[in-house]
Amino acid sequence: MNSGAQAAAMNFLNEVADEFPSAISFAAGRPTDRFFGRLNGAALLDAVARYERHARISCTQSKHGPNLLQYGRTAGIIGELVIEQLASDEGVHATPDRVIMTSGCQEALALCLPALCPDKRDVALTCNPTYIGFTCAAQAGGASVVALSNKVVSIADAIERAVRELRRIRRRPRALYLIPNFDNPTGRLLDERQRKDILDICRRERIVVLEDDAYGMFQYDGEPVASMSALDQSGCVIHLSTFSKTVAPAVRVGTLVLPESLFGDQDARKSLWKELVQRKSFITVNTSQITQAIVGGLLLQENRSLKEWIRPAVNWYRTNRDVMLDHLKRVFAPISTRTWWNRPAGGFFLVMKVPFRFDADSVTDCATKHGVVVMPMSFFAFDKSQDHRIRLAFTCVDPEQIRIGIEALGDFVASRMGKWGNCRQQATVV
């Protein structure tokens, strides 16, 4: 994946819905609008007012509490509330001096990557495929990315192999980007054993794990697995999270939590925190105090946990996932041996394999002729291994749209295949 392709894909991800406004979109990893009514104007105002009252009483910054309309603390103003939420909802424990509020999780990546990989020989590792926002942030920050082999059984083994190979050519693996909970784009959930193995090798090789936990709270089956940050004993995990999926993307508020020490060195963590805060002041000065107050006020209203707040969305997404799985099974039954999809236990996406190369032209074709937009997995990949796969987001559609969309996808796949195509077309006529 070259940088031009990355950039094009990132743009595509962000604006694909606008490009085909009348098509059903399984493309963008957006939260549903369905429950945004709870954040109407009056509710936003309530949240800001609630946070203001709280800040006046508890603020240690000044006698009058922060003036929300002014410039503000670079590291943010709602860190203490977010710490309580992270502890309650994600089992992530932090202290205020380890937290930075960012302008979305994307800014957190843009801050961390150049800080962790300052030298030309430094390398950030990631899975293949991976979230494209990571590769783009690395590109913007001048950090080199190396993808782990997806042919090795475990990620820990892939890291070990990569470290060996990189050492040989005098490169230094310094960071590992990972979405352990319901990975974007694969939907994969890493179990505790896998997480511990990864932490082991990262501790030994002094690789900092950037744990992107955008989806951890959206689990539909089974038990939650402890976060990498909670399992981290040696100080190698930076925990990244966002309120884009739980509250609303438009708040543009994310959180970065450093470990208590960096590989046992508390001073190193303190310097890193300082450096990240400085970098943030160079890029965005500080995150809007208005939108921080919206998040802060909501956290106060919800008693420092978003579990109840997101429950309707979690239920909706679970239903959508099941509806999508049902329709996939029904529509693609005639070619079940030539297609494949996973059943993610959470998150926003599932992955489907189709019997042909699904590229950017296929997206346009499928959108314009069949009215459904999907994401080619090749957009997230470093090689051709994902060329026959697509990512299907089930969060920003309703069950009826899923039915129509999967039918339409079936039509498109049929149109690309000779025989099954014909038999399917007859079947739908009958």
Add this chain to the structure above:
Amino acid sequence: MNSGAQAAAMNFLNEVADEFPSAISFAAGRPTDRFFGRLNGAALLDAVARYERHARISCTQSKHGPNLLQYGRTAGIIGELVIEQLASDEGVHATPDRVIMTSGCQEALALCLPALCPDKRDVALTCNPTYIGFTCAAQAGGASVVALSNKVVSIADAIERAVRELRRIRRRPRALYLIPNFDNPTGRLLDERQRKDILDICRRERIVVLEDDAYGMFQYDGEPVASMSALDQSGCVIHLSTFSKTVAPAVRVGTLVLPESLFGDQDARKSLWKELVQRKSFITVNTSQITQAIVGGLLLQENRSLKEWIRPAVNWYRTNRDVMLDHLKRVFAPISTRTWWNRPAGGFFLVMKVPFRFDADSVTDCATKHGVVVMPMSFFAFDKSQDHRIRLAFTCVDPEQIRIGIEALGDFVASRMGKWGNCRQQATVV
């Protein structure tokens, strides 16, 4: 100024007020809180609702208008309104395909600098002293900065000399950062002749001018001078502005306007726009649609001009400037030959020369012992030329604080000087 010093100074700038909460601050270039009451909760809500109604009627993006709580267009959603405001208030003319809404003006700098200076040999020019946010953005974006000589009579001549010298060592000057209206930190206003001369040399040498126009609307005397962007005939000016001073810093909304063509090449401008939008998606994805809607709603309410909106602030700042000038004259009369200050026709700052080196320790001393915080000009400088100068912001204080603060500054200066110190102390006792 090394990068560590830059970073420390930037941090100091952002957080100095919190460090000495009980001191009177002439340090931070903040707008006054005095008129923020007009943006109380209900007003914010009104603005968002007004923008939403407008967007539903006029939005070309989708049938329903934008969903403000979602992710959104990377280049922003209020470009068309901002264009009307820029035309009316600043004489800057643009089309929507040349505008990018940014997360404050700082992000605009962070986007432009690596885009304009991609090569190691590329150089961004700036005045000495200059706004530290520029040097920090350049540092974050990996762009080299070269300061123009402040010993040459005109900036245009200084550019010509710098170009010659840089060419000799095979470096390429690609950008010039400039605050033509009431410069931060010097308060200087460039006249039309100076602007045209700078544009001439920049056109000839193909140097892009980054015109930072944060203060243009805050003029207290005389006639406004046409912006560099309005005077630009050849396509060499990128116009940067911010709503931090006119509306409120907490909206974190700025605007970047590209010229119609880049040195006559419209395709080059289109590619640059695309590149900047992509870079933005790598760093912050998009600027909060909530805070964009606040700005958009206010622009609608104010009929696409902020002139009336800021009039109370402009009057307040003018009075403050005059009060500060009066007190400076009174307090420093005994050493009028050893001090000096300018009388800016607008903006947030004036510069004062004192008879000793005013460094970071002096700031702490002056703040803790005399209760007043000022900014050493050395924080903005590339050499020792500013070591005896301080920057005094008169926007975020009231006349009584100015009186007390300038008196206190007088005491501090006196304490640093033998003879006048004694005579002054006697004078105040009498």
